[in-house]
Amino acid sequence: MERILIIEDDEMLNAGLCYNMQAAGYIPVPAYDLKTARDLLHSQRWDLILLDVNLPDGNGYAFAGQIRRDSDVPVIFLTAQDMDEDMVKGFEAGADDYITKPFNIKVVLQRIRAVLNRCGKAKAAEELVCGNLRVNLSEMTVQKGNSPLALTPTEYKLLKTFLQNPGQVLTREIILEKLWDSEGNFVDEHTLTINVSRLRSKISDAQYTYIKTVYGVGYQWIGDREQIGGGNE
Structure with a gap:
């Protein structure tokens, strides 16, 4: 389920x-001021933010600009400021939509779904997601849960290869071929074994196994279908 941060100081409206x-x-989470919103923004993952403009400890436009410098999470303004110049200011700050008060909750829900669908399609083209892992292909970064995961270039290529071939048994020869890039950087079978072991130790946990060894053949990405103890040979 999508997590939505609602930054609105009117407690009844927020509720x-x-x-x-x-x-x-x-999954909605309320915040009644920018201080709380900042703490929540940096400690958890969000799929969308509903943001009021006038808040007790700051301006929503400025806060949206801060969000946009660090994140591409969708932002929808929810405000009583309905002048054209206010809307322009909101979109210039990086908003994905602008809803004025008073509003119909059904319209708000439709606009939220539209933004999530639009942003979700854009993200799908540049992200690979499985279990608690998220790989950003354009930035070549990996997150496990809410934390960045440090991988070597070879480990990153391995993870990308597995995620792009879910459920398939990849022979060692096929994997070695994918890791031997156009610049001639060579990975032999021994190095492959070591890198798979290191990658597995970094991404697996009590909930997810991810990589299954198929003896005498290669490896299989089982994703989040099997837990620790069920095939992590």
Whole structure:
């Protein structure tokens, strides 16, 4: 389920939004000021942010600009400021949509779904996601849960290869061929074994195994279908 951060200082309005978001199948989390919002923003993963403009400890436009410098999480302004210049200012700050008060909650939910669908399709083209792993192909970064995961270039290529071939048994020869790049950087079978072992130790945990050894053949990406103890040979 998508996680939505609702930054709105009107507690009754925030509660009403949370109620309707939850009923629609989202996970809403309220924040009544920017200080709380900043703490939540940096400590958890978010799929969308609903943001008021006038907050007790700051301006929503400025905060949206800060968000956009560090993240591509979608932002929808929810505000009583309905002048054209206010909307322009919101979009210039990086907003994905702008909803004025008073509003119909059904319209808000439709606009949220539209933004999530639009941003989700864009992300799908540049991200590979499985279990608690998220690989950003354009930035060549990996996250495990909410934390960045440091991988060597060879480990990154291995992970990318596995994620792009879920469920398939990849022979050692096929994997070696994919890791031997156009610049002639060579990986032999012994090095492959070591790198798979290192990658497995970094990505697996009590919940996910991810990589299964197929003896005498190669490896299989089992994703989140099998837990530790069920095939991590």
